[in-house]
Amino acid sequence: MTSLTSYGWNPHFEQHFHTFQSQGLEPGRVTAIEGFRHRLVSASGQVDALLSGALMNGANHWELPKVGDWVAFKNYDNEGIIISVLPRANELSRKMPGRTTEKQVIATNIDTAFIVQGLDRDFNPMRLQRYIVQIMQCNIRPVVLLNKQDLVADPEYYRQQVTALGYECPVLLLSATGREGLQQWANEQLLPGQTYVLIGSSGVGKSTLVNALLGYRLQEEGSVSDFNHKGRHTTVSRNLVMLPSGAMLIDSPGMREFGVTLDADDQGMHYHPLLAALAADCRFHDCTHLHEPGCAITAAVQSGELPREVYDSYLKISREQAHYQGDSIEKKRAERQFGKMAKQVVQYRKQRKY
Numbered sequence: 001m002t003s004l005t006s007y008g009w010n011p012h013f014e015q016h017f018h019t020f021q022s023q024g025l026e027p028g029r030v031t032a033i034e035g036f037r038h039r040l041v042s043a044s045g046q047v048d049a050l051l052s053g054a055l056m057n058g059a060n061h062w063e064l065p066k067v068g069d070w071v072a073f074k075n076y077d078n079e080g081i082i083i084s085v086l087p088r089a090n091e092l093s094r095k096m097p098g099r100t101t102e103k104q105v106i107a108t109n110i111d112t113a114f115i116v117q118g119l120d121r122d123f124n125p126m127r128l129q130r131y132i133v134q135i136m137q138c139n140i141r142p143v144v145l146l147n148k149q150d151l152v153a154d155p156e157y158y159r160q161q162v163t164a165l166g167y168e169c170p171v172l173l174l175s176a177t178g179r180e181g182l183q184q185w186a187n188e189q190l191l192p193g194q195t196y197v198l199i200g201s202s203g204v205g206k207s208t209l210v211n212a213l214l215g216y217r218l219q220e221e222g223s224v225s226d227f228n229h230k231g232r233h234t235t236v237s238r239n240l241v242m243l244p245s246g247a248m249l250i251d252s253p254g255m256r257e258f259g260v261t262l263d264a265d266d267q268g269m270h271y272h273p274l275l276a277a278l279a280a281d282c283r284f285h286d287c288t289h290l291h292e293p294g295c296a297i298t299a300a301v302q303s304g305e306l307p308r309e310v311y312d313s314y315l316k317i318s319r320e321q322a323h324y325q326g327d328s329i330e331k332k333r334a335e336r337q338f339g340k341m342a343k344q345v346v347q348y349r350k351q352r353k354y
């Protein structure tokens with residue numbers, strides 16, 4: 001028997017599961033998804049499950065089960081049917097790549113997200129900040145992992161560049177192949193019963209890190225795609241794995257874009273302690289921090305108190321946020337219009353009695 005608590009089951013999920021218990025359903029956590037098949041871990045072991053028709057037809061794509069979700073399912077001889085997704089503690093999401101403004105849920109019920117950058121050509125403080133802001137806005141704790149430290153002469157120089165940005169998040173140097181820093185990372189940051197996710201661009205070493213922690217190759221040759229025109233091995237699926245230490249780790253495929261999905265009037269400012277504090281000191285309460293007199297933020301950039309990279313990142317993210325927000329307001333208006341129209345059709349049918 002598998003202990004659900006070791007997979008992160010807690011009173012929050014227990015409470016929401018209550019109503020399903022009387023219907024003869026079991027709780028399970030999604031550890032992998034391949035097409036329509038969902039691999040669950042449950043008290044009775046591993047179960048492969050499909051979605052119920054109601055779930056498949058009724059839900060928006062971001063409401064469908066994702067890796068990390070707790071679900072209520074009906075168990076028929078180790079073939080499961082997922083009836084419902086239990087309310088999430090949080091969801092790691094991004095703006096869907098491309099021009100749309102829809103959000104895409106990457107994984108759910110996460111305690112900490114490890115943002116991995118490689119100290120080869122991948123190191124990029126602007127991109128790093130976008131990840132930090134988006135992760136914090138998802139209510140997840142960010143930790144930065146600078147991998148491939150064996151490839152540069154002075155790895156500490158890169159670490160200091162990140163810490164100098166002033167975000168409240170740990171920054172660790174690692175080498176997944178050379179094993180430097182791995183033990184420290186595992187001891188300090190990977191706690192039993194907690195769920196972690198690894199995110200970062202393709203090729204930064206996420207799978208190598210998971211494999212090093214597991215001690216064997218998880219991504220078998222068969223699950224590796226070679227449709228990537230560079231002919232490189234690339235992770236294609238997302239898996240939640242239980243590490244020998246009892247921590248759970250989700251490896252997610254490399255991402256080229258990590259768009260922010262910030263709420264209205266949230267421009268990512270709250271996630272930087274100095275930026276948030278400075279904004280309160282601007283002369284005008286609705287300061288845009290671009291060219292107003294008495295702007296504490298532009299003054300701090302000029303004096304060097306606030307790193308220019310933080311300011312530039314803030315401007316970039318708030319421009320994107322405005323775009324995301326504008327578009328989703330537009331979409332909601334369209335949905336409301338559609339709702340009205342649907343109601344009218346129903347009324348019309350009632351009047352005509354068909």
Ligand SMILES: Nc1nc2c(ncn2[C@@H]2O[C@H](COP(=O)(O)OP(=O)(O)OP(=O)(O)O)[C@@H](O)[C@H]2O)c(=O)[nH]1
Binds near residue numbers: 175204207234252254
């Ligand atoms: N020199 C060096 N190479 C590394 C290190 N970590 C990973 N690599 C290499 O970098 C390449 C990419 O590593 P992966 O683990 O496949 O990268 P990934 O982030 O999982 O990539 P995707 O699956 O495409 O998202 C492999 O050739 C690894 O051997 C490291 O610490 N140092």
Ligand SMILES: [Zn+2]
Binds near residue numbers: 288289290295298
């Ligand atoms: Zn200002």
